[in-house]
Every structure is written in C-alpha cells, then in structure tokens.
Amino acid sequence: MNKQSNRRLLLLSSILILSCLSCKTSFDEINYSDGNADFTRIVAIGSGYLAGYSDQALYREAQANSIPALMAGRLTLVGGGYFVQPMVNVGDGIGLNGNKRRGLITLDASCNGQTYFALTPPGAGDVSNYNWLGNSVAFNNVSVPGTRMADLTDQSYGDPSPFLGNPLYARFASNPGTSTMAGDALLSVPSFFIVWLGMDDIYDYAISGGEEGKDSITDAAEFSSQFTSLLNSLTAQNASGIVANIPLPSGFPFFTTIGYNDLVLTAAEADELNVLYATVDPSIQFVAGKNRFVIADSSVATGRRQIEEGELILLSLSTDSLICYGLGRTVPIPAQFVLDADEVFEITNAIGAYNTAIQNYCTTNNIAMADMRNFFNTLSTGYVFNGVTYSTEYLSGGAFSVDGFYPSGRGAALMANQFLRVINSFYSAKIPLVDVNKYPGIAFP
Amino acid sequence: MVKYKIRVAGIILAGLIVRLSPLHAGGMLTNTTSASSAAMAGTATGIGSDVSSVFSNPGAMTFQEYSKISAGVVLSTSSTSFLSPFAGNTDDETGMAIAPLLFGVYKLNDKMAVGLSINTPFSSRKTWNDNWTGSYITRESVNRAVCIQPTFGISVSEKIGIGVGAVIALGRDYKTRAMPYNSYLGPINGSFESKGTAYGFNLGIFYNSSEKFKMGVNYRSALKFNIDEGDAEFSRVPPSLITAYPAFISYSTSYSLPSVITAGASYMLTHELLVAMDFTYTGWNVYDKLEYEFADQPDLNFTENKDYKNSFALRFGSSYLISEKITVRGGVAFDNSPVPDESMLPDNPDSDRFIFSLGGNVKLNEKIAVDVFYQLENYKEREVSNTELRFSGSYKTIVNNFGLAINYQF
Known part of the structure; x- marks a missing residue:
C-alpha cells in the first residue's frame, strides 16, 4: 500500500471519528396543533374544583396549579392566550369557612399510643383576600368555591355584605352585587370554555351528611335547564369547549377512608x-x-x-x-x-340524572365531554403515571389534598390530562399532556 | 527497564477495577472486551492470534508464539435522549467512564498455556438529572460485572486446542430513584446497592485448520448472583415516615447474567488481509424478574420485571497489514437488543444497534506493541411504552468507545 492511500485511510477515519463525536441525540421539539378548536380566549366556569380549591382553602400555589391553569399552560403551545385568574394573596389563603389552608401533623393519641395523621387546626384565613380586585381585567377563571348552578345567575351571589353573597366571588365580581358569574364569564368573549358545574349541587348535601335546607340536592330538571341556558350563552358566541360530568362518592377519600366495618x-x-x-x-x-x-x-x-x-x-x-x-x-x-342508604341512593340518583343531562347537551350541541365519573372510578382502582401509582386512598393515594375531597396539585394535573385527552380526540388536536409528577402532592410532616 | 514499567502499569490498572466506574455501554453486554477485537467490531473467536484470546477463545492460547501480557483501558461516552409526551426532550447526564483491560498468557510449553483475563463483559449505566420526568423510575443506575478469569489451555492435536477457565464475577447493582412519598422538600430519595460474587466457567475450542483458515467456538456460562446483604438507604424522609422508610435497611435479591456462546471464523485472503466473522447468541431469558426483599420491612419489597429475551449479534471484522510494523483494523456489527418494548425502562435504554469500528496495532519494537481503537455504537431510535410503570416515549442513544492497550511479549 502506498503513502497516498495510507493518508486517505487516515483522513477517512478521522472524518468518521470527528463526525460522531459531535453527534447529538437530542430530539427536535414536537409540532403541536390546536385541531379545529380555538384556544385564544379561554374561560373556565365552575366551583372549587376548577378554582384550585385544595387543602380546605383557596391559596395561591393551588390556584396556580388549578385544573384550567394547568390546561392553559399546555394550550399556549397551540395558540392559547393568557389565562388570568383572580389570585389570592401569598400565604395560607382563605377557605369557605374563613379558615386558612390546612396541612398535616402527626398526633400521638395519648389514649392508646397510636400515631396517626391529623389536620392542622382550622385557624383564621387571610380576610384581606375579600378585598375587591377591581374590574380592569376580565378574568379567564370564573370559578368560585361553593358555587351551585343557581348561583351563576344570582346577582346577590357577588354581594360583599356579610352573609349575603359568597365573598370568594364578591372579591373579583366585575360589579359586586350586580354582576353575575354567568355574565362575567362572557366578558372575555371566550373562544373556548371549560365547564365543571353541578358538583356543589350534589356534594354540599353529601359532605354535610345529608342535610336538607341550603345544602339539599338541586332538582335534576332545574339543574338541566340552568346548565343548558349557561352553555347556550357560551355557544351563542361561537365558542366551543369541554364539559365535565359528576363523579360518584366512591371516587373520593372523603367518603371511602373510614370503611363501614372498620x-x-x-x-x-x-x-x-x-x-x-x-x-x-x-x-x-x-x-x-x-x-x-x-x-x-x-x-x-x-x-x-x-x-x-x-x-x-x-x-x-x-x-x-x-x-x-x-x-x-x-x-x-x-x-x-x-x-345512610336512602341518602346514598338520593346522591347516586341525582348524579345519574345530572350526567344524563350533561351528556345529552354535549351530544346535541357537539361539545366535548370529559367523563370524570369514569376517571374517578379508574382512580379508585389505581392509576399509574410515569412510575407513580395514584389512587383514592386518603393521603397515600396522592391525588387528593388533605381535605380528602379536593385534588392535590398532582390530582389536578391528572384531571387536567383527562380534559386534554378528550380535547385531543374530540377536536383532532395535538396538545401535550401535563407532567403530573412534577406538581406538589401530599407533603408529609 | 521497560518491562518493569509495564508491570507497574498492569498492577495499577488491575487496582483500578475496583474503584472506577465501568463502561457506559447502553446494552449490558459490552462490545469492548479487548482493544484488538473492539477495533474489529468485536470479532475474535475464530482469530486466535491475540493475547485476549484468553477471554475470547482460550482454545487458541497454545497456538500463540509467545507469552504475552496486555494492559489497556477503554474510555466510553454514552449519550441518550428521551422524548417524553409530557416533558419533551431530556438528555441524560451519564458522561464519560473508564474501564480497564488486562490479559496475560504464559506458555508453559508448546502444548500448554496458562492465562488470566480481567475485563468487564457486562456493563450498563445511565444517569439522569434528579428532577427529570422519569425520576420516580430511575435517577442513576449501574449494573456491571467485572470478570476475573484464570484459564488453562491445551493443544489436543496439532490443529485443535481447548481452553477452560474459571470465571469469578464481581457484580454491582446500584440504583437511585425518587420514592412516591414527599416531604415539604420533595420526594424521598431511595438508593439500592448490592455487591456480589458469582462463579462460572468458560470453555473454548479452537480449530487451527491451516495458516489461512481458523475457526472456534467459545462458551461462557451464566452467572448467578445471590445477594444477602444489599444496602438500601432512604434520605429526605419526613419524620412521620421514618418507620416506613428507615435511613438504612438491608435487602436480599438475586439475579442471573446470561450465558454467551460465540462461533467465529477467520480467513487470510492475502498475506496482508484477514477477514473474520463472529456470531453470538446470548441467553438473556435468565434475566427475567428481579425481586428485592426487605426481611425487616416487607412493605418495601418490590419487583422489577425485566423479561429479557435471548439475543444475538453478528460481527464482521478485518485487519490489514500495512507494513511490518503497522496493522489497521475495522469492522461492523449488528447487536440485537434483548429488551422487549413492554419492559424497557430508562435505566438501560437499549435498542438494536450497529457498531462501526476502526483501529490498529503499531509495533514499537520487537517486544512492545500498542493497540488502539475507536468504536461507534449507533442505537436505533426506539419508541416504547412500559406497560407496568406507564412510562412511554422515544429513546435515541449513541455510544463512543476509545481504547488503548500496551502489549508486551516475552
């Protein structure tokens, strides 16, 4: 072999070596698409579940990880606009009973020496959160903890006078005492809506142990007609959207933690x-x-x-x-x-009737529906995400906050993914789901 | 003087084995078991002229002209990227690693030889950043077996040699990951480390058909590791969970690394040009289920389902004698992945791969020669979904291996 070919061989080998020392394995970013929906102006309308209520209070970190906020974060990749929420002040927030957010402590029960988890005492929340936020911006998250279907069109619901309205709405109502949630929801001229209503119309009753009066279950026909008129007002503006249905009590630690024969x-x-x-x-x-x-x-x-x-x-x-x-x-x-058995029957009956109404509206009007009833059922048997198993077990299940009813940050992320999954298939969109495990779960003391 | 220096180098390198991290090959069965064969994409079994035959086919030991010792080192960089449907692209942080090679053959007479090999035939390692999307599955993972193999070779006829060796395998299995429970500071960190010794044997038959044509078969037995005293450590544990997650606790486990059978042949096309081929079949189905048992805390027990399947590799290599002193080598190989789609995880992001290699040998003088090689392992992009842990995404891996060995013959 002559010198020239030696050199050629050397050159060839150097090229091969150098060419792959700089080899990069990184993947290109994926191209996402909004399919046939328009996410430029999103509005979320609901109660505690969409407001970001967690740990028995509304506080800033949980609001930042509310279901619609997590969805909106993903939707920015496909032309989604700003998602403005009526944020509470930094701190422990405020709950429906004026309490602050609750955490976990470990208690050593002196009666028998058993150690168990308990909630921190329900100290007073930050009432400065009741101060009116003004009306210079139209909020994208018009969700208020405690909201029942009839509250949406009730002007007094935003009345800040003590005991009249819900101070958690009054604080961001566009015109407290006059404006309604249903009206405020239209202020941003939404192109896409996320709706989860009817939870409090049933679960106020369930959580109170079946108390009649202000906590009684809203009649299904009444729910259906109010739901229809709200949704009609949104679709009248050419918005498309997604609606969630109502899960059964068996999907919440609040109703399943203490077994009947424990x-x-x-x-x-x-x-x-x-x-x-x-x-x-x-x-x-x-x-x-x-x-x-x-x-x-x-x-x-x-x-x-x-x-x-x-x-x-x-x-x-x-x-x-x-x-x-x-x-x-x-x-x-x-x-x-x-x-008791009668109360459980009443609750499951109402859920069935509400869900039929929701399903019917969505089918007739070509609106996507997130089957949360089904998802909570799945969750109760264990749902694995990137190596972590989530369930409806109290605390260890990770999906629910310490109140046992509202989601933790990770629970909100799991639910946001259910919405996004349905949006992807219903609107032929390609939107990435949320990376659940990076959001806060239960913090053990 | 020269002899002394090399002996020192050999001792240092042997000492490094216990301290240094192993190769960073993605697949656990490495392609860099010696510097001379790595330059030819791993072909060796039917060649028989190199001192590393003590490992690749000890049947050839007695056909070598001299006693030899070879000490070397392999540097590897491995890069993997993972594309998550939730978190986008993540690049691993495995970086560079170094592993030693040591081979020696001492000819007792024309018919008998003894030898020793020390290398790392099994190695995988991946490091991901602590907060990446798969942190509850793996953060860092190392699994390797350094094999020490004292070997005896004998010629049973003029053309047939047999070699047999005992394999002492020093295994290490190490992994860290986030545990599913959190304190205010984030998830509990779990680390699991086991070190164990397994014993096996190897057997090689070499058929020295003619000056031009040679062939051989080499078998290495499976290696079973029984670990009684694995060390688990949990850190960042919130006080309320210290009973469930103690700072230190021991566990037991067992796992097997596979048997490997290789058949190879080589042919001298001209006086200068040699071509060689190897076919390897690896019994990976022994690597099915790893059970970790915590006798003091059975709630911590867990099982890793590996479900590897038997795999093969096909290798072609060639060497060309440019001058009296310089040989160049090259090769290409296809290495089939044993890891099924359903059980693949980012602790060992394996895939079918093509291997390209280049290298050579330079004789510095009558006694000393140097082997060098460069090897590129290009893993096929692979999109998988682990069904048990619901971990899905695409993997891309590239491995660069560089090696150098100094040979001394006497």
Missing part, C-alpha cells in the same frame, strides 16, 4: 360490648375482628343501629374520636358524619 375488636372487647348492649339493644352485636360501626338513626326506636354495607362514614369525623372516645362503639356516630 371497627376492629379483640374477642374480649367484643364480649364486653355485647354484655353492655344485651340489655339496652340486643340487635347490636359484635364479634372478634371486623365489625360494623354503631350509628345514630332517628328512624329506629332506640335511635341507633349498626351501619350497613354501602352506607358511608365521612372523613369529617375526626380520627381521634374513633380511636379514643369510643365513637361507633358505645357512642353512636352522629348522623352528620354518615350517609
């Missing part, structure tokens, strides 16, 4: 209780192992009975009252912490 007794404890009840109420009996709790029930003569399977005990019942104060054993669990 009263675990030793043989000795069971015997002792049986002796106690033998004279006063022999229908109540205990065995070693799992037992049904004793609940208050005014419809039976003794005023108490053992809970049946399918009836629900609420998370508002404090853990230490079960562990330390004999609730559910010698003292019946008060009715405000229980949904």
